[in-house]
Amino acid sequence: MISPRRLQLLIVPFLLFLFAPAHAAQVQEFILDNGLKVLLLEDHKSPAVTFQVWYRVGGRDEKDGKSGLAHFLEHMLFKGTATTGPEEYSRIIAKNGGRSNAFTTSDMTVYFATMSRDKIHIQLDLEADRMANALLGDTYFEPEKKVIQEERRMRTDDNPGSALYEIAASVAYTIHPYRRPVVGWMEDIQSLTRQDLVDFYKLYYAPNNAVIVMIGDFNSDEMLSKIKAAYGKIPRGPEPPKLTLVEPSQRGEKRVTLKKEAELPILMLFHHAPNLHSPDSFALDLLSIVLAGGKSSRLYQELVYQKRLVRGIDADYSAVSKDATGFSISAQLLPGAQPANVEQQIDRSLDKVKAELVSERELQKAKNQVEAAFIFAQDSIFGQAMKLGYYEMVGGWRLVDSYLDNMRKVTREDLRRVAQKYLQRDNRTVGTLIPTKAKTQ
Amino acid sequence: MRKLLGLILFGFLAQVVPAQGAMVPKRSVLSNGLVLLTSEQRALPTVAIELLIDAGARHESAEHTGLAHLTSQLLTDGTAKRSALQISETLDFIGASLDTGCADDLATISLTILKKDLGVGLQLLAEILTGASFPPAEIDRQKQAIIASIKAKEEDPGTLAGDAFAAALLPGSAYGRPVEGTEASVKRLDRQRVQEFFKRYYRPNRTIMSVVGDVSEREISSALTEALKNWSKGEPSKAPTAPVQSDVAKILRVNKDLTQANIILGHGGVPRGHPDYYAIQVMNYILGGGGFSSRAMDAIRNERGLAYSVYSYFGTEKSYGTFQFVMQTKSESAQEAIHLAREEIRRMRDELVTDSELSDAKDYLTGSFPLRFDTNRKVAGFLGQVEYYELGLDYPDRYGELIRKVSRDDIQRVARAHLSPDKLLTVIVGNQQKITVK
Numbered sequence: 001m002i003s004p005r006r007l008q009l010l011i012v013p014f015l016l017f018l019f020a021p022a023h024a025a026q027v028q029e030f031i032l033d034n035g036l037k038v039l040l041l042e043d044h045k046s047p048a049v050t051f052q053v054w055y056r057v058g059g060r061d062e063k064d065g066k067s068g069l070a071h072f073l074e075h076m077l078f079k080g081t082a083t084t085g086p087e088e089y090s091r092i093i094a095k096n097g098g099r100s101n102a103f104t105t106s107d108m109t110v111y112f113a114t115m116s117r118d119k120i121h122i123q124l125d126l127e128a129d130r131m132a133n134a135l136l137g138d139t140y141f142e143p144e145k146k147v148i149q150e151e152r153r154m155r156t157d158d159n160p161g162s163a164l165y166e167i168a169a170s171v172a173y174t175i176h177p178y179r180r181p182v183v184g185w186m187e188d189i190q191s192l193t194r195q196d197l198v199d200f201y202k203l204y205y206a207p208n209n210a211v212i213v214m215i216g217d218f219n220s221d222e223m224l225s226k227i228k229a230a231y232g233k234i235p236r237g238p239e240p241p242k243l244t245l246v247e248p249s250q251r252g253e254k255r256v257t258l259k260k261e262a263e264l265p266i267l268m269l270f271h272h273a274p275n276l277h278s279p280d281s282f283a284l285d286l287l288s289i290v291l292a293g294g295k296s297s298r299l300y301q302e303l304v305y306q307k308r309l310v311r312g313i314d315a316d317y318s319a320v321s322k323d324a325t326g327f328s329i330s331a332q333l334l335p336g337a338q339p340a341n342v343e344q345q346i347d348r349s350l351d352k353v354k355a356e357l358v359s360e361r362e363l364q365k366a367k368n369q370v371e372a373a374f375i376f377a378q379d380s381i382f383g384q385a386m387k388l389g390y391y392e393m394v395g396g397w398r399l400v401d402s403y404l405d406n407m408r409k410v411t412r413e414d415l416r417r418v419a420q421k422y423l424q425r426d427n428r429t430v431g432t433l434i435p436t437k438a439k440t441q
Numbered sequence: 442m443r444k445l446l447g448l449i450l451f452g453f454l455a456q457v458v459p460a461q462g463a464m465v466p467k468r469s470v471l472s473n474g475l476v477l478l479t480s481e482q483r484a485l486p487t488v489a490i491e492l493l494i495d496a497g498a499r500h501e502s503a504e505h506t507g508l509a510h511l512t513s514q515l516l517t518d519g520t521a522k523r524s525a526l527q528i529s530e531t532l533d534f535i536g537a538s539l540d541t542g543c544a545d546d547l548a549t550i551s552l553t554i555l556k557k558d559l560g561v562g563l564q565l566l567a568e569i570l571t572g573a574s575f576p577p578a579e580i581d582r583q584k585q586a587i588i589a590s591i592k593a594k595e596e597d598p599g600t601l602a603g604d605a606f607a608a609a610l611l612p613g614s615a616y617g618r619p620v621e622g623t624e625a626s627v628k629r630l631d632r633q634r635v636q637e638f639f640k641r642y643y644r645p646n647r648t649i650m651s652v653v654g655d656v657s658e659r660e661i662s663s664a665l666t667e668a669l670k671n672w673s674k675g676e677p678s679k680a681p682t683a684p685v686q687s688d689v690a691k692i693l694r695v696n697k698d699l700t701q702a703n704i705i706l707g708h709g710g711v712p713r714g715h716p717d718y719y720a721i722q723v724m725n726y727i728l729g730g731g732g733f734s735s736r737a738m739d740a741i742r743n744e745r746g747l748a749y750s751v752y753s754y755f756g757t758e759k760s761y762g763t764f765q766f767v768m769q770t771k772s773e774s775a776q777e778a779i780h781l782a783r784e785e786i787r788r789m790r791d792e793l794v795t796d797s798e799l800s801d802a803k804d805y806l807t808g809s810f811p812l813r814f815d816t817n818r819k820v821a822g823f824l825g826q827v828e829y830y831e832l833g834l835d836y837p838d839r840y841g842e843l844i845r846k847v848s849r850d851d852i853q854r855v856a857r858a859h860l861s862p863d864k865l866l867t868v869i870v871g872n873q874q875k876i877t878v879k
Binding site: 045046047048078086087090091094095096097098099114115116119140142143144145146147148149150151153154157158159160260261262263264293294295296297301305308311332334335361364365368369370371372373375376378379380381382436437 | 484485486487525526529530532533534535536537553555582585586588589590592593595596598697698699700701731732733734739742743744745746747748749750769770771801804805807808809810811812814815816817818
């Protein structure tokens with residue numbers, strides 16, 4: 001499984017979602033009268049079905065001072081409805097041999113379960129109940145707030161890499177909500193009220209703001225009629241506000257440091273970059289692989305293998321994002337290495353891809369990795385559903401179909417051009433984690 | 442489900458259950474002693490291969506802790522025919538992955554590859570198994586990288602707690618030492634020791650190989666016989682012996698400037714082959730293994746908001762086992778959370794579980810089985826476990842009955858036999874000035 005339960009994905013596991021499922025052409029789309037979109041894909045490899053409800057709401061829809069609201073609501077939606085007791089949802093799914101979970105990102109909130117084909121109707125009904133009838137019970141509000149604060153401590157406050165990412169994002173964006181952590185700032189979580197949750201639920205949890213993604217061993221006609229029976233009676237909700245914040249262009253490098261208990265420095269270079277709606281996104285995907293996809297990649301060879309400056313190095317580009325996104329390079333340093341020196345070496349590598357064309361073989365290697373990953377990804381119905389849902393949330397699931405064709409057309413010149421255009425110093429934020437030691441030791 | 446794959450891989454190894462009728466595993470033994478398990482799956486043009494090799498850290502001395510791990514890390518860093526870069530270039534160009542790993546008992550090699558490239562993959566695998574070359578410069582690099590990762594581990598409070606727990610529970614045994622070694626022990630390792638270790642333990646008659654995907658048993662068996670014809674038998678495997686376990690209750694503290702206390706309460710457990718294994722799995726599901734359905738989750742998370750992650754598990758190895766109750770809570774709540782954990786452990790012994798707790802646990806364990814095989818990679822992992830733990834290829838058919846026959850009395854009996862509230866080791870990693878635990 002990709003996501004441990006009920007967690008917010010601060011950093012989406014990019015590669016998993018880069019590549020699309022192969023059979024998108026066989027996806028059937030339906031829209032019910034109340035606006036609920038349904039995507040069905042039959043896959044009879046094994047007798048299992050994954051059923052997922054995707055809501056078009058996440059951290060980006062919160063207001064300043066209310067960060068963490070979408071994620072808090074996700075937690076509270078396990079606290080029951082008029083007919084299902086608190087935490088009973090999870091128990092019912094487990095009792096029926098299923099595995100369920102949920103997660104929140106900046107762009108979306110997702111509830112899912114995978115069950116055997118003869119049991120999946122149970123979850124189908126429970127999710128309809130959750131969409132319309134959540135109680136958000138007062139009794140559970142304060143304990144759950146504490147749980148979320150513990151989650152934040154575990155995932156961010158006591159995790160040097162996450163803490164650096166959080167502070168770097170808060171500096172990289174000036175106005176766009178991607179500058180706020182999905183889990184929420186600790187003080188914001190503390191001040192959220194039950195009424196905040198109720199208002200948010202009323203505004204965003206409605207069939208016209210949701211998409212069902214269902215993949216597995218079922219008959220589409222039969223499932224569609226079950227979905228209509230369970231969801232068709234839920235009334236259309238208000239039209240959720242459309243957010244059109246555009247981050248202004250960055251004019252000059254930003255730098256941020258974080259000092260906390262750690263052993264090794266971390267360096268992160270975040271460059272603003274477009275999302276999948278830009279034709280440049282395909283070249284940026286491939287550029288990230290040329291730079292850091294596998295041990296034969298450029299940055300790995302130069303910084304990990306030859307210069308021996310860093311433990312590992314990543315280049316992450318998350319095109320599947322609702323608004324403009326980032327192209328980040330991050331590395332944890334070897335003992336004794338200096339962040340300034342590592343930065344200089346990375347810059348040299350980036351200068352090279354801006355000045356010279358990559359080799360034909362490097363480009364072909366990157367494309368082969370995409371093609372192979374595309375096929376491997378079809379092994380899992382859950383993974384396929386995740387990709388379909390992600391694309392649907394940020395731009396439409398049909399984009400999945402054209403992905404490989406567009407990727408295949410990318411040239412060496414495209415890679416050089418996008419490197420020049422986006423991997424500029426004036427367009428980046430440099431984050432550095434500086435380790436400190438506990439005074440009490 | 443919840444706290445992670447680690448839980449599933451570790452505690453639930455063998456619950457990884459059954460079978461679609463479609464798995465149809467086949468078992469054969471090649472002339473060099475390699476045990477081959479196959480499952481032909483034609484839906485996708487891919488193949489997943491997994492090797493379990495009796496070349497784990499239990500074979501190394503205390504002085505050379507980290508030798509087995511270093512050896513496994515170096516497998517893809519050079520052969521008689523290819524350099525490290527040539528190996529990674531070969532794999533990256535076809536989008537394949539070849540990963541190596543090492544634990545106390547077993548070393549592992551996993552290959553995920555497109556069917557059309559299977560020949561390339563098998564050739565590379567054969568070169569590694571028969572002629573990994575361990576170039577001195579690569580040994581130097583890996584040692585530096587491992588020493589850095591030992592430092593980085595200091596940043597992961599959960600791992601620190603786990604290491605401290607193992608060291609205290611299993612003193613004087615390889616099982617109590619960190620697989621990757623210590624900075625001092627890794628510095629002591631040299632090429633000659635690595636070569637000797639490799640030559641002695643990486644042998645076909647110490648290896649289980651699972652192959653799942655778009656290939657028949659006949660195809661793979663003849664391809665392997667040809668590719669591995671120079672891989673010759675070595676000394677046979679000997680079953681591991683059980684380490685001596687400490688049963689002294691005590692509190693161990695590791696000071697770190699953190700906001701949470703990372704806590705493990707635990708003691709020794711049972712090996713995988715213990716007759717109480719299945720009753721223990723059901724019992725632990727109710728106590729703390731059952732994700733959001735467990736008593737631990739209810740008492741510590743849902744009712745009081747003291748933790749985000751709380752779970753218990755029985756880790757069952759071939760020769761021994763452990764019980765661990767794991768949670769994180771803000772420093773100030775450590776005492777209360779530990780008190781509640783102890784209460785829940787006691788209650789498993791003192792009271793019979795309810796009928797509905799028992800039936801929910803059984804329904805989950807038996808009902809979720811097909812989901813555990815929903816990818817070729819998972820099937821390959823499962824087949825290797827079935828062979829290593831000698832469960833028999835009919836294990837998927839028997840599992841349901843093994844779970845269903847567990848009674849409420851059985852659960853109380855195994856709780857009394859295998860949970861010992863008075864012998865709990867308590868490990869607390871965190872800011873000790875703020876953590877007050879008696």
